[in-house]
Amino acid sequence: MSETVGNYLKKHSEALVKDVGVEAAARLCGKSKATLGRYYSTDPDHADRFMPVDVVAALEGSARFPHVTAALADLRGITLSYDQDKKNTSSGGVNSDVVALSQRFAMLMAEYNQSIEDGKISINEAKRLLTETLAIQKVLIDMKLNLEHEAN
CATH class of the missing domain: 4.10.860 (DNA Excision Repair, Uvrb; Chain A)
Structure with a gap:
């Protein structure tokens, strides 16, 4: 994986954790705050560490936006659309x-x-x-x- 792609995924992983909240994210996925931080750290020691799919799924279930899923879709040139039954939202058309x-x-x-x-x-x-x-x-x-x- 190129460094650019890795950094792109790490930025979106960070956005996901911050969308949910670091403390809440740690509780939701059963990982420590430090471990979550390593998933999006651009430090060379953590360059090859990425958020596991089960953690992404757990966090995106509580997030306002599927940051990592959207990033993966973007990388493949795929357009996502949401289900009509989004939580706590109403549309004005x-x-x-x-x-x-x-x-x-x-x-x-x-x-x-x-x-x-x-x-x-x-x-x-x-x-x-x-x-x-x-x-x-x-x-x-x-x-x-x-x-x-x-x-x-």
């Missing part, structure tokens, strides 16, 4: 999706503008941009589902 998409895109552009101000994007700035692009991805998935529903 395509019109509200368009508004949400516009708002998220504006937030991404504002973040990008601020990040590129000094001519380079730092690691923290890149993480904030990644957060915004993931939020756009979630809105687009909702929009896709609403459009599929209207087409049927």
Whole structure:
């Protein structure tokens, strides 16, 4: 596996753990916080350690977004779509999706503008941009589902 792919998976593993919360994640999967940290550590000592599939499944069951599954799908060029029965959510339809998409895109552009101000994007700035692009991805998935529903 290339270093780029490994780092991509580690970043999404970290996003998954932080989505659930480190303490809650440790309880859910029966691993220590240190072990979870090693799964997404980019330190050379942990470069070949990745989150096991059973841990991913346990955490994604409680997460707001399937970060690792989405990353694996992205790497294969696969598009995911969610089940209509998402927990604790209600949809306002395509019109509200368009508004949400516009708002998220504006937030991404504002973040990008601020990040590129000094001519380079730092690691923290890149993480904030990644957060915004993931939020756009979630809105687009909702929009896709609403459009599929209207087409049927």
